[in-house]
Amino acid sequence: APAHPLWPEIERVTLEQLQYARLGVEGGVWQLFAEDGEMKMYKREEEVDGLAVDPLKAVHTVKGVTGREMTHYFFSPDVRFEWETTLEQMKVLETIADDTLVILQIHKRVWPASQRDALFWSHVRRVPNDTDRDAQDIWIACNHSTEHHEAPSNEGKMVRVALTVCLVCQTSIEPPADGGPVTRDHLTCKITYCSVVNPGGWVPTSALRAVYKREYPKFLKRFTQYVKDRCDKQPILF
Ligand SMILES: CC(C)(C)c1cc(CCc2ccccn2)cc(-c2ccc(S(=O)(=O)CCO)cc2)c1
Numbered sequence: 699a700p701a702h703p704l705w706p707e708i709e710r711v712t713l714e715q716l717q718y719a720r721l722g723v724e725g726g727v728w729q730l731f732a733e734d735g736e737m738k739m740y741k742r743e744e745e746v747d748g749l750a751v752d753p754l755k756a757v758h759t760v761k762g763v764t765g766r767e768m769t770h771y772f773f774s775p776d777v778r779f780e781w782e783t784t785l786e787q788m789k790v791l792e793t794i795a796d797d798t799l800v801i802l803q804i805h806k807r808v809w810p811a812s813q814r815d816a817l818f819w820s821h822v823r824r825v826p827n828d829t830d831r832d833a834q835d836i837w838i839a840c841n842h843s844t845e846h847h848e849a850p851s852n853e854g855k856m857v858r859v860a861l862t863v864c865l866v867c868q869t870s871i872e873p874p875a876d877g878g879p880v881t882r883d884h885l886t887c888k889i890t891y892c893s894v895v896n897p898g899g900w901v902p903t904s905a906l907r908a909v910y911k912r913e914y915p916k917f918l919k920r921f922t923q924y925v926k927d928r929c930d931k932q933p934i935l936f
Contacts, residue, residue: 702794704844708821712840715864716825719838719890723755732915736760737922739915743907746896750903754914756891760922762882763929764936765837765867766824768889771925772839772865773822775801781924784808784913791848797822800846804856808909811901814857818843827868834869834936857899866890869936882934891918 728740736759741752760768771777775790784805792800798821807813822839841863868888871880893914897906 702798704794704800704819707842707844708794708798708819708840711842711862712821712823712838712864715840715842715862715892716836716838716866719755719864719866719892722890723757728755731911734915734919737915737918739918741910745903748903749897749900750906750910751894751896752907752910753894754892754910756889756914756918758889758891758918758922760887760889760926762885763887763925764869764885764934765834765887765889766869766935767929768867768887768922768925769822769837769839769865770935771928772921773797773799773820775799775820777924777928781921782917783920784917786813791817791846794819800844800848801841802846802849805859808913810905811897811909812857812899813855814859814897814899816843816859816861817846817849818861834871837867837869839865857897859898860896861893863893863895864891866892880934882929885934889922 723740727742730738731741732739737756739756741754743752745751775788778788779785785803786806787804789802790799791802798819800819802815802817804815818841820841825836825838827833827835841861843860870886872884873880874884
């Protein structure tokens with residue numbers, strides 16, 4: 699593992715997020731707040747210092763792509779502006795490895811909130827499937843807020859959100875009955891997207907919850923459709 703000061707935290711948080719995502723939405727603590735076909739979005743209403751920091755968990759099933767492809771496009775900074783509509787600027791501050799970056803994102807101002815930025819490490823990895831041998835490996839992409847000496851201290855100009863986000867994907871293949879080649883028609887990707895975002899600075903709880911309710915379903919629908927379109931007619935990346 700690369701000898702980088704952030705590496706122990708990256709390792710710990712990524713594996714914690716994997717376990718958290720695999721818990722699913724049991725326990726009756728999760729409230730379904732949006733549904734669209736296969737996509738189901740759940741939240742828990744929690745406040746920290748009077749600020750709504752509602753953990754979110756979304757599950758979705760997408761045909762025709764693999765978990766490696768889904769997490770690759772989520773991780774890749776080069777394509778982020780193609781699906782992340784709330785982004786105004788983005789800078790890769792450090793490339794720790796080809797699967798690990800430190801990113802500064804400046805988001806568009808969303809009324810009534812003031813403009814916000816997010817500074818986080820981003821990591822993607824394949825996790826061998828330890829439970830079901832003949833299943834495909836699991837892929838996880840994880841973003842977690844961090845400090846970084848390269849980040850301009852935007853004193854007073856912008857509010858910094860604190861976030862921990864993961865996208866966990868499990869691919870399954872239904873091989874063709876006639877023993878023919880596996881094509882994208884035989885692929886199903888089961889996605890769990892988890893996010894906890896502390897918006898920092900004060901935002902009216904009702905306004906913030908309205909933003910969550912509006913932005914998150916849009917984001918996951920748009921992102922997964924983007925990946926399907928990108929992968930269509932391309933060789934499958936397992
Ligand atoms: C809505 C709220 C939860 C508070 C929120 C507010 C803002 C700040 C800008 C913003 C966006 C939308 C609405 C209000 N402010 C950003 C985010 C956010 C940032 C990053 C990621 S990601 O999954 O890492 C994909 C890479 O961008 C997801 C969510 C969330």
